[in-house]
Amino acid sequence: MRSLNIIGAGRVGMTLGHLFVRYEVFNILQILNTQKDRSLMASAFITQGEAITDLHFLKPADVTMLCVPDDAFGSVVDSLIEVNALKRDSILFHCSGAKSSQDLITQNPALLALNLEVASVHPVRSFAEPRIAAEVFKDTICSVEGSDLAQTVLTAAFEKIGAKIIRITAEHKLLYHAGSVFASNYLVTLMDTAIAAYRAAGIDADTASQMAHSLALGSLNNVFKIGTSAALTGPIKRGDMQTVVKQAAQVSAWDQNQGQLYQAFIQPTLNLAKRSTPSE
Known part of the structure; x- marks a missing residue:
């Protein structure tokens, strides 16, 4: 040995x-x-x-x-x-x-x-x-x-x-690891942001955590059951862009850094929505 x-x-x-x-x-x-x-x-x-x-x-x-x-x-x-x-x-x-x-x-x-x-x-x-x-x-x-x-x-x-x-391969190591960062580290950061937004809207800590838990687990389960495109829901999937614009402004007014995070997700989510089955 x-x-x-x-x-x-x-x-x-x-x-x-x-x-x-x-x-x-x-x-x-x-x-x-x-x-x-x-x-x-x-x-x-x-x-x-x-x-x-x-x-x-x-x-x-x-x-x-x-x-x-x-x-x-x-x-x-x-x-x-x-x-x-x-x-x-x-x-x-x-x-x-x-x-x-x-x-x-x-x-x-x-x-x-x-x-x-x-x-x-x-x-x-x-x-x-x-x-x-x-x-x-x-x-x-x-x-x-x-x-x-x-x-x-x-x-x-x-x-x-x-x-x-x-x-x-060695040359792909950083890109490979970025996938792990998105799937794990940034996911935790995103959940922290979601809970903070609930709290800023006046929801108590326990309830905010329960709400994020329910939505996150449901979404993740759907991702791995039916794929990312089919799992996507929400205003961008529905085409409610006026809601998205107003919401982005509201988030920025609450916290500028979180507003930048919200904004950063808009275009990638639009791209994903184009690959999704149109909502009925």
Whole structure:
């Protein structure tokens, strides 16, 4: 069984590490977080791996998994190389949705001298709560790209913990990730805006949340049952553009930023409406 080091065991690292141990995919060697309590918490949840906070104590493993913020990749990998924490000919992969395996090499050309197999694996799932994420991880779609050997090893590893693997290319990584941002991050922002609009109209917080919940779930269910075009409802679908114009002005009067958001959705929704079945 290959050994694995986890660098930055936050919610994603904890979830994956736990699953790798549960399904006997990797032997977790060490878990590195900058804060001792977080390393100890991650080690306890994963149920394996020495909790450390200092790169100088990191022992090279067969596989190294980076779960650090995108902007920290360059400096973290530089430090790993500096303290000889990367084994020659080993596998180095990260779990970023936006960055590709080539970004690791571009930022850290010294990796080439180590002949590392590099890759990225991005699980398309929310990891807000690791314990829940671990229990529902089965059938999670994970995108993989990188060197052939790294993809082969990591595909087998992630399939063993229940993932469904898709292959993508490095050059499409940012656009691919934008889809995830729209489907998850911006959806949350949109729900926050909807609830805020209800509240500004005088509706209490609990009722506002219930209203947004009902509409959002109904719309999402329809999207995945009958498709986006058929699922579209509302004034733009009906052709009530006078309502849309007046509503846009009202939203802007309430909050300029939210007014810009409302305005930004008008043209894309018009385009979608043109693909929809005309309302009767």
